[in-house]
Amino acid sequence: MYEPYPVPELARDHKKSRYSSLRTFAKQDLKLLAFLLIIAAFIGYGTGYFLLCAVFAFAVFFAFQLYSLYLVNEWISNRPYEVPPNLNGIWGALLFNFYRAQRQERVVQAEMVGLIDRAQSSLVALAEAVVLTDELHQIEWANPAAEALLGIQALDRGRNLLTILRHPRFIEYFSHIDQYPDGIRVKLSIEDEKYVQIKLTRFGSESLLLVAYDVTRMQNLEQMRKDFVDNISHELRTPLTVLSGYIETFTDQEDISPRWKRAFDQMQSQTRRMNALVNDLLLLSRLENEKQIPKNQIIEMPSLMNQLFDDAQAYNADYGHTLNLEIDSHYDLIGSDMEIASAFSNLITNAIKYTPKGGSITIGWHDDGEQAYFSVEDTGIGINPKHLPRLTERFYRVDSARSRQSGGTGLGLAIVKHVLMQHAAHLEVESVENQGSVFKAVFPKSALYFVD
Template identity: 80%
Template sequence: MTMYEPYPVPELAREHKRFRYSSLWTFAKQDLRLLAFLLLVATCIGLGVGYFWASIFIAFLIFFGFQLRSLYMVNEWISNRPYDTPPNLNGIWGALLFNVYRAQRQERIVQAEMVGLIDRAQSSLVALNEAVVLIDDLHQIEWCNPAAENLLGIRVFDRGHNILSILRQPKFIEYFNHIDQAPDGIKIKSSIFDDHYVQIKLTRFGEQSRLLVAYDVTRVHNLEQMRKDFVDNISHELRTPLTVLSGYIETFTDQEDLNPRWKRAFDQMQSQTKRMNALVNDLLLLSNLENNKTIAKNQIIEMPSLMNQLFDDAQAYNADYGHTLNLDIDSHCDLIGSDTEIASAFSNLITNAIKYTPKGGIITIGWHDDGVHGYFTVQDNGIGIDPKHLPRLTERFYRVDSARSRATGGTGLGLAIVKHVLMQHGAYLDVISKENEGSIFKAVFPKERLYQMM
């Protein structure tokens, strides 16, 4: 029988079971009865032999001798045989032994349950196809399951080694030291198998301990790469024929003697060709953003100049809509990033607000900061967006109202482009909207992206 298995109820426990809910006085009476018996015998003997007080003294000595013997047996059991059945004692010491043994037995039952739970949890982790690694406060490996060897090359005898001495990829080391910058984890190339990719997610627990979970994403990576290659290739292939079509349509449209019936058809063809060109350009831009093309993200963008340029472009675009445009700049901070990408993202937010606000609306473009974050905002008083659509707004080709999007010539990629631009600048898009009350699109930049002249 192991120390974690439940012990049978000992004889002593059965004998004292009836005292479980009794008061201490019930147990003390056994000692008092013994003391009274000894004093009675001592009194009779003392009065008979003429040494009354000496007999009483001897009776107390005998009583304390019994108590010292019980104390010795209790100490012997606790010190040398704590897992054996306790000695059978009466009185106060018997009650003490019973309560200690009962508490000890309950503790062993709880321990056994905890060990069983840990064993089941460990067995479950061992059976997983995903790699699971426990890392202590010193960055050393505490435990790993068999899948960790297949996916990450971490073996059982690597326990006690620093995780960074085994997974040495610079991308992983950067992620390990700055977990919060990649809340969804990172994807790295496998060091075990060629052309394999592993998604790694770290979670903090305790003080500085970490739980690492990794799984093979090779198939998903390959499918995603196929999709990107297809979009990139088809977009390039469409550009040339669209350019040719657009040129011929424009040539025919400019002829003065063109039949009005044909002119209307050519005008529609030209409109749809422009829309397809816009779609192709957005697809190529999105493809470049997703493929992480090396575009410098460390330029200092003068925000007053950019905001005024965007405002002028917005006024030109607004000519057919008749909105009231406002510009609100109350920040002295500039932005660090790619000027072309940032301008493209901000322009998308502005043109969206203009296109999807009924004529005669009010649109305010702003740049603000609170010392911790920088905020580019576009606010309108249009028809707003149902909250159920907000989580999916940045998905490519997702439309709140398909008919309305087609009428305005939207490609369905604008907010997807905005999302990728912001992600590459450590920023995110926050949307606040209520139906029939308008919307606020807010690009939130971290403090590290703000630049202020001293």
């Protein structure tokens, strides 16, 4: 670590005693005062004006202190970064300590500036766009990548961020950052087929850090995957329908042998399962591609809940569970009755399938005045907490063997998630292994319709 200025003589003189008490430095002033008083005593003894000489000695000492104070003030006011005047006594100690603290502070500042320069150089080299805004959301700094990805130039410093990024989805995200923990993906330009993932992070009081990166390749791969699933699902539907029809025809023959009947029953079971998978894939593809049907229908929840309860009782015939229905809310839902019924039905059938025979399942519709929720509570096998974050991923299975045995497609909760997202709702899961689970579809007040 370098020393920006030469060490003054005062600092060298006091280097070994810089941590001594104030008494050490005061002794120098006392020695000077004692020296002046001795001279005054000799002169006073010779002239007979002892008291006057003593007063004069004190005046000289006081004048010297005033002069030292003047030098200290002049150095601090006009030359604080130069070597301080070489003074003894308390004023010299004061100058030395002040100068030493100043030097240490400047070294720390130099290190901080170097650290900031290195950090800024790193940010400049990033391929990701980085933008800093102040409390008024005005741009303070942006790296070169911000111009390529977001169109933010050096001349935009001091402008409000929303005057540059005016995409409707970004404005919505900017106003409700906490509702998008992973940020948003937007296509900023209609002409340019470029997709950008944007994440905002608060720091300080109201300052923001924006990080954005190009996800065009990822978006294209995802779109290719969705198109493939959509196309293959449509292509599979027709042959499956033909196969199912022929298998059903052969199964209904009265003269068919038991051996062939068992084989056709298995084929029919598998074609039904395959058909259910294709239907779920088509529904999920439509939901993901946002090919939405109108979401402005008023869904009468008592009627829907009773219909779901009747369907559940029919599905429950082979399981023997105790089913309960609870409705204590006067709110109806605003949305798509077909999509909502599909999502709720998935939650109910999952509870029935994954609850050992003779269990208890409660289906409910409740509200707390601010939001309403559809719930399914079971006494089933439960779910290990480590699986909860991935439950809504397509084809994710907690227990693959059990899922295949129950005939599930692995898409039910993925469909539930997308249906709820399109209704501004979300899914909450509480579960304890071997004790049961509670699935809640929570809807905001904006999606509710009050019934008198």
